[in-house]
Amino acid sequence: MSVKHALSRGLELGRSVFQLGLLKPFGRAAAKLRADRLRVGQPARTVQPQAFLPSRYRYYRTSLRGLAAQLQSAGFRRRFGAGSPRNRAVFLAFGLGVGLIEQQLEDDRRSAATCQEIQAVFRKKKFQSPLRPFTSGYKLEDYVIGKQIGKGSNAAVYEAAAPFAFPKESGSRCSLVELKEDEDEGQTARSLSCCSLRNFPLAVKMMWNFGTGSSSEAILRSMSQELVPAGPLALNKEREQITLDGHFGVLPKRVSAHPNVIRVYRAFTADVPLLPGAQEEYPDVLPARLNPDGLGNNRTLFLVMKNYPCTLRQYLEVSIPSRRQSTLMVLQLLEGVDHLCRQGVAHRDLKSDNVLLEFDSDGCPRLVITDFGCCLAQSDSNLQLPFNSIWVDRGGNASLMAPEVATAVPGAGVVIDYSKADAWAVGAISYEIFGQRNPFYRAVGLESRSYQEKQLPPLPSSVPADVQLVIHLLLRRNPNKRPSARVAANMLHLSLWGRKALANQDSTGMRKLADWLLCQSAVVLLKGCSGPSGNTVESELQRSFLSNLELEDLRSAVGYLLYGREQRPACILSA
Template sequence: MMWNISAGSSSEGILSSMSQELVPASSSAFPGEFGAIASPRKPVVGKKRLKPHPNIVQVIRAFTSTVPLLPGATVDYPDVLPSTLNPSGIGHSRTLFLVMKNYPYTLRQYLCERSPSPRLATMMLLQLLEGVDHLVRHGVAHRDLKSDNILVEIDSAGFPGLVITDFGCCLADEKIGLKLPFSSWYVDRGGNSCLMAPEVVTATPGPGVVIDYTKSDAWAVGAIAYEIFGTGNPFYGRAGVALESRSYRDEELPPVPEVAPPEVKKLVGRLLRRDPAMRLSARVAANVLHLGLWGEDLLSQKELRLNKMVGWLLHQSAATLLVDRLGGESSVETRLKRCFLANLDYQELCEAAALLCAWRSMAL
């Protein structure tokens, strides 16, 4: 149930005001009943729709209905209730409801209760990068990535599976893609100012000014990596470090915890570069982690040759297909490999391999 403060009580008004929440919803999410606000033949005008992805939450159904008085509502969220339920409430009587899978944790809750091993933490970081890469490929910027907006479930092998949720601040416009005209301070730049990428938070409005969000979510993933590997997010002013995305220098970034693999430490620094031109894309960063996790035989070669690369990719493909066929429902690890193979670009893979080899040579 979404909070409805300013959308009015008509389905049309709710649809217009909260359309960003429907970006991860497929056309089948609108069944044409129970107060549904749209139909498969009438998508939200101008808004992109995401194809399903294992690291993006899926909205199964969406509809509008009357706000109910749920147990504890008058204590937990009295101000957003409609006046019919709370005389001093400022909410409207009707709102948007999204039906999704139930996840036991947010990422913040999960990390408060558990300390994942370095390998599991690396796969968690990789899942966020795969999810962000999917957004970028579809011209969508989340713009509010934080550990509270990432959900976690545990698969049968004990691996944490992550999905990105809460698209209320996203940029998903068919006309402008990832480049937002910034003509005045009234233009919405997104939420969570602490984890707003430098090129976004320092932008000054004016004629012809455009904010490019292509690598902004990847920057936020780099900041969240500190939390995943067991320390405070430096942009929240925790762990004795207080950085601001508006003014920090690259050399001021604190070291990633020692438990993290060497390639992760290098990777986080490259994700958090102030200059987006020097920052890694989510795809190349994801490829680095894929190679680090499963490409040791390939990286041990003195020279990366095409035939060796192709041989390794064929091996990965065959192994992934076999696990899929024999193992029933895919594990987190298998889904990650499928994402990697589905989005394979030879140049991006070579860029990641060259980076990883260079970093390892520097460490020798």
């Protein structure tokens, strides 16, 4: 806003306040004479002081108007309305300041409207499943079971195939991993190649059933957390309603589809079969009919998902992603966590073993959060868990438990807030993504309940400064000083694609950034219409960013980035 325009706005506002309440009858008479004169001459714009601030600023409007009234009234009494030069200067400064505030609020309204319009456009574009929709597959006999590809503390995973489900793209990667070492200028580059995903595009997860019973209702009720990422057709229609807490109700909360969250296509109960490797890998969980010493029940829950080549941990053990790919991997985890938080779900067991990985058409790793057995998915969506007893489950994986969760002491009225716990875990996993040991695994020695931020090991110098800032902010002990997953994701988005927009940006005015968002939206829309390039990881991330635009989150991200750049090369953790 130019100085001339600001002075004009200040004078108009000051004149309006003067007319409405400062000289009372004289002001009303002057206003009437001025209005009569303006009807004949050139029309002029008048400003109503009640309109320049929203209702929430009513206190400031009244207080400032009262102060101006006292100043001008004193000046009028001394000089019959002319006012002393000092009083006139103060009054003009008041009007000028209010004019600047009004202009700032108008810019904010425009920026917020721009964000809402962009958000509405991209939220209409639903995430498409990588598998062709199918209407059958509610029985274990519908699938051909292959080799075991994973085993955890509560389930075993097998590759599977079905005649009614095939990948949309014939060039999909496989579930068997082969390592190849290529010598290039003295450096070893490791890559993953695929062998059999075309034959086994699906994965079947068989849950282990101890003490739940063999009725379908009891199994679904006990393992309902595994159904949080289930699709709308995952359960057969007669299983859509089950008994919950003694009432005949609907299934627990389910999250909508997202490119960085696993999708469960089918969920059904069936008799436990004797699958390959069962007697050697998990004999104790088998039912007595398969193993006389087994402790498992006859029936259990089966989940059908897409088959992925490997976990994040397996990938990082044999491959070194580029700096940009590593940044995109951290960003994908933040987008997935933000998607869950927006729908009232906390994963509570986020680690590199619970993140699956595949590759897009450009060879960039695509990450998918899986294993929701420990998640918190309450109906009120506030991500707060009453912690009144030591028997309350705080979640899995104590090594990557956020400080506010690890240090919670049970008692009357105690509540654990999980809204930023998963974001903290992403900060810890980021060390692994950038080639370092996770500082919170027991072999390293740091504990989330007692560490100090200055004890965090430095990241490699090759990691971009903005990314280091994000990771260090995510690992702050105080959750009130820690950015949310959405704000942290926005910081990485702006660092990757909005550097020019941030060059002359400040933390208050968002007008330049709003113009950049409009250009970015047009670019992303054109990419989506141009074929395969719209299905890459970068395109998916840009769509996620634009579909979740909110002015306050964006302003927070800009503020963090500008503050971090001002503090360099000072230590980030001292903030």
